[in-house]
Amino acid sequence: MPSVSSSVSDSGQSVPPSLWRDRDFRRLWLGQTASQLGEHASLVILPLFAVLTLGVGAGELGVLRAVGQAPILLLALLAGAWVDRWRARTVMVVTDAGRALALGATAVAGLLGWLGLPALLVVAFAVGALSVFFDVAYQTSLVRLVRRDQLVPGNSALEGSRSAAQIGGPALGGTLVSALSAPAAAASGALFFALSFLSIRGIRRRESVPERSERPPRVGRRIREGLRFVAGDASLRTVCLASAAFQFFLAATMTIYLLFLPRELHLSGTAIGLALAATGPGALLGSLLAARLPHRLGYGTVLVSAAAIGDGVMLCVPALHGPATVTVPALLAINFVFGAFGQLVNVTVMAVRQAVTPDGMQARAAATITFTGMGLTPLGSLLGGFLATAWGLRAGLLVTAAGMLLSPLLMALSPLARLGRTLPAAP
Template sequence: MTLVALPLVAVIELDATPLQTGVLTAAETAAFLLVGLPAGAWIDRMRRLPVLIRADVVRALAMASLPLAAWAGALTMAQLYLVALITGVATVFFDVAHQSYLPGLLPREQLVAGNGALETVRSSAQVAGPGLGGALVQMVGAPFALLTDAIGYLLSAVFLRGIRTPEPPPPAPAPGESLRAQVTEGLVFVFRQPVLRVIACTTAIANFFTAMLMAVQTVFLVRVLDLPPGAMGLMMSASAVGGLAGALCAGTLARAVGRARVIWLSPLLTGPFALLWPLAGHGAAAVWFAIASAAVFFGAVVYNVAQVSFRQLLCPAELLGRMNATLRFMVWGTMPFGALLGGAVAGAAGARAAVWVCAAGFLLVPVPLLLSPLRRMRDLPESAPVAG
């Protein structure tokens, strides 16, 4: 719902330019550059479940401020940027903590199934969310549709409190070990693992061009294709439909073709569908955008389930937070730059030109994988020596 309602607040309510929507998208992801690395070290010093709950409460309060400001007639782009930045920081802690928390809840042999189940639930919500968000925007306006997001974050915190599995206390840092030393240990672990390095490079490229798309797709769908908010929401649900199908198929595909092969095959086979994005037109021709989104995000989810499960199996428990944070810093840190480039290209040459650049970029995603040792492997090792 945020994916639809937040940029629509900027585009419809505040008449934002393409560059401003790019800055808004950059603000949502800038936190991975600002606090991405130390977040992992902090989380490795804390129990993960309280971090998840607090992050949800912070996001709920930030989102609730937008409809309140709209009701008072005081909503500005500056507030949108600030809310995007605050929710982004909370999301950094939530994402790093939840990926580090799952291996403590599940046996190793159930991690792939567990990650697949989480992707299924997330993708199911993303199927309904954009359509519902678009309908709410048409009924009550974009700012007030965001009130539902605030309620959703609070419900998430309530459900998380229902987890009863005891969480052991984190290991105490070595005497005299600084935060900087702990961050360095996570960096060293990632850079000394060849497969982790290539996964980081691949995901960074994919996220860069995904951020370009996120920055311009609202302008493209609303101002170029002339779609109303409800139709735009349904159009953006197509990516989640593809993601849901990918989550349901990820485990089966990994077993059928191999956990290493599925990592490079999924973006190689689905990436070219991105070229359908800029071919979308008015009326029925808008369906090309939906087909492209469904195919590309099918491959993205299959890729993510495979590589995240591998990372969790590879890394020692005491390094999980720092490993996940290091990779998040590397792969999400490209997104603010992609968003800014998308907004700049759209402002200079039009939204369709920016979508063309984004589509061409998706063809580059599998290149690092094809040049790596993964290309000659069927399955992935489940352990590796701790580096550093």
């Protein structure tokens, strides 16, 4: 099986037309876009409903976000061991259906006047749990559907669609909560998950799932194999540590951020959605750059510099003052830069992870990195709520934004920084 590095110079700079002519790839692309749009809308809908309608405080918002992120810690490793033995298409279809039903039930509960904080906590956990399985399956699906020499351009296309979802998701969620109602906002998320369900269900190509033995290893053993593989690879080990630092402080930052915008800068739900949506166009640019810059500048150089710029720009947020005519354009610029360089890191890291991982270990490697990288996000959300209460919104935001810079520092001190213009092959 050829490595990704064998074809980067020929096809890594753009998405080959053959990929777009592939009907199954287009169905995966459309389904993933719709699913990500529903997910990003929901990530804004639930917290903004709690803040703007229920009037929750920093501590309660931290709990809500932590509950939604807890499934990463509880289920990611199990998801990896499970998805490696099943069709990624089946997992994505089932989880899309589950999330559509959960948000649909939320819309009905809202219409009946039952949509309080306890109900939001239940929905946040259910959607978060299903998203864990979808995300692991999604990261595995491309490897099973396309040739390895198409992974970099394929990832660029899929991550570009995720960027497009980031454009519409936050703006849609913020606008619906502010202008219409929480039930309408929840219903919109359900519709996008239903569209993803229909699109991915149409994939016909049989996946190259590793063969099952008559007596398959127990789940615990498969999880340990994934942990040992990631821990034994210096690049993947660093990805875990850098991702853990970034996601922990990002969770803390976002908890304060969602309070800082309406209460310190006095922005409306629509303005907040617009500001958050600026991450999407930036991420779209980042996806395009990811198909070119690593091959020209080197994967290590791109990873370290992009992470430093993308994380560092968030230090500008606590300094914002003044009316919306000043703060909203500034937030648009900050979030654009954050999205562009953050997405450049995401696509590049995914290409490195897929290139150095054997086919039979793809889901477990993805799940292990998700578990270690995002497992601390519930604690990060709680930390954000605590700092906002104890130190105030500006001081807390400054501390958590500065903490994100630990991620590029860890990468700069690791073998990742020494990666050249081609990717290493899987063992």
